Amino acid sequence: MRMPSSVHPFSFETRIVAVTVALLISMMPGLCIASPPETLSPHVTVVRGAVNGVAIERAGHRLVVYGDPERSWETAELVLFTHSRRDVAWAGRALVENGAEAVVPADEADQFSKVEDFWSGFWDKRFHDYAQQSTRVLTSPLRVGRTVRGGDELGWQDLSVRVLDTPGYTRGSVSYFVKVDGQEYGFVGDLIYGDGRLMDLYSLQDAVPEARIGGYHGYAGRIGDLIASLKKVAEQKPDILVPARGPVIRDPAAAIDRLIRRLQAVYENYLSISAGRWYFHDQYDVLASRALGGDVKVPWMPYAATIEKTPPDWIVPIQNSRLIVARDGSAFLVDCGSREIIDELAKLKNQGRIASIDGLFITHYHDDHTEKINEFLSAHPCPVYVTPIMEDVTRHPGSYRLPAMTANPIDRLTVVPNGHRMSWKEFTLTFYDFPGQTLYHDAMLVERDAGGKIFFIGDSFTPSGLDDYCLQNRN
Known part of the structure; x- marks a missing residue:
């Protein structure tokens, strides 16, 4: 990614590169085109935009998930955030500034409220960076009302909203599940996009401590976490998933199964031809086990012939x-x-x-x-x-x-x-x-x-x- 030297460091010009895993990063047509509000059930409405906004209405009160990308609602009592990335969290800012209480993942709370800590050091820390985490951090803080983690339940009106830890797309993501109008809804952030897709693979880069792999060498390092989180979501048996971006998913089990199979196929292909096995040897078996399961045998590419003797004297x-x-x-x-x-x-x-x-x-x-x-x-x-x-x-x-x-x-x-x-x-x-x-x-x-x-x-x-x-x- 090139940053024009004449612009503020928060502005970026993205170069999108075609890669062999395009099936995972493809996006549905019309993602950023505003759609009229869609009623999912009598008390649940979704507004499609660059980010999805979901409103749950009860007796004149409103709870919003993700935010309000099209300024459809002036107020809300709560805004539920699944992760802290600014390309999603921006959609909830206006409601929070207008009095709504922001509910955020406990493990990402600082990325909402202490963003100056990141940006004050970024101009220097961007050099010699081997951690390679997303820089899509809010550029100004957002007031946090409460923090949640997996196992918590939020009582609101006559509803109980369950919280599930679902790391993968980000390190500390959560998902929310609630039964409304006889339907089990799941709000899963960027864990999935549409029918078995993912917004991108780049965001999964991370260290894998159990394999003793650092951030730079952790190609899609959170892919095992993502797959585990998808399986946890499937265990909730939701009727409808509303991701932070992309289409509403009305057959969650099939979409999750399709995404897991695609992720595993892509990752197995990556592992089989990666130079990392030359350097890290058995540590790549750990990577394979995390994402593919312990019984899967990766079809490792045979080692090329090597010259063991010293190079020529010149x-x-x-x-x-x-x-x-x-x-x-x-x-x-x-x-x-x-x-x-x-x-x-x-x-x-x-x-x-x-x-x-x-x-x-x-x-x-x-x-x-x-x-x-x-x-x-x-x-x-x-x-x-x-x-x-x-x-x-x-x-x-x-x-x-x-x-x-x-x-x-x-x-x-x-x-x-x-x-x-x-x-x-x-x-x-x-x-x-x-x-x-x-x-x-x-x-x-x-x-x-x-x-x-x-x-x-x-x-x-x-x-x-x-x-x-x-x-x-x-x-």
Whole structure:
């Protein structure tokens, strides 16, 4: 996601990227087109807009779920919020400011009432961010009347509203269930969208502590929580589900079953071709068990053949960088993310193993590959090569909201077109636009005149599959 540098940090321009899991993020036509109020039963009305608003009327009193997206009701006694994200919670603000009591999940109360704590640090904390939680946080606080968690019951008029903890789409979501007009209603937030869909997968990114997987590596990490919550909702045997967004669901059991099967199919496919298994091994069995069940056997992609011997003598590995060394001692560096790399280069030079460094190539923008490039250039002034897809994100990192982002702009770039070939010493270098782990990713093919080719592809692949653990790398 790129943030134009000339706008306030709360404004975002979203780039929507087509992905193979489009079936989960597809949205029904007319989502943001206001619809006239629809009577679901004599005392329950829904207004469809960018967010659904639900009103339950009893003896001249009104309880609202989610909010009032079309300003259909001036007042309410209670507004029930299922989660704190501002792309839903905004719909209830006017009613709360007009006197309604806001009922919010206890585990997300601070995201309603203490939003300054988030935004005051965001401008700096957005760099080197590995937790990768949603920034759809309210930009001003909303007055909280009471907090609820699973097992609570809210008495209102002659009704009893049951609260169920349903984490998944957010960490602390709740759902509300109430019987009105002989119908069991469920208000489940963004747990489901329509007939077996989900608003997006990006929001599920999170750490998985039981698998010892951190936030950056937790691809759709809350998918197991989401599936467990969907099963809990199904156990309530609701007649009607009204999500925060999307169509009213009149066959909840079928819609929930369809979404669970789709989630599991997508996640099994992801696990089977993920590079994570190369690094985390048995921890991926834990991930599979959480989402797919203990008896499911993931069809893991066979490991690719690997070369166990050391690289040729003209390649020097330095942490996650590689140094290409010519016969005359000239060198060409791939990536520079740490001070230790610069120190090792100085050591190699002092030992006479290299005479100079003639260029640097950046594979991708992540801080462990770019953080120390400017410091490197102070000691070794040389061209820094990227293709056009990498130019803006490296020159203007502050204009983007992406994982593992350096705060250091790199201005001294030599931008070459995709497929550009150049000769350097006894090598031919070919530069490629190579989206892989991220959309902003390059690769370089190095061919030596005496024979030997090496394709430097950054963090795009491992022998077990695609090196992609963080959904936000593609959003």
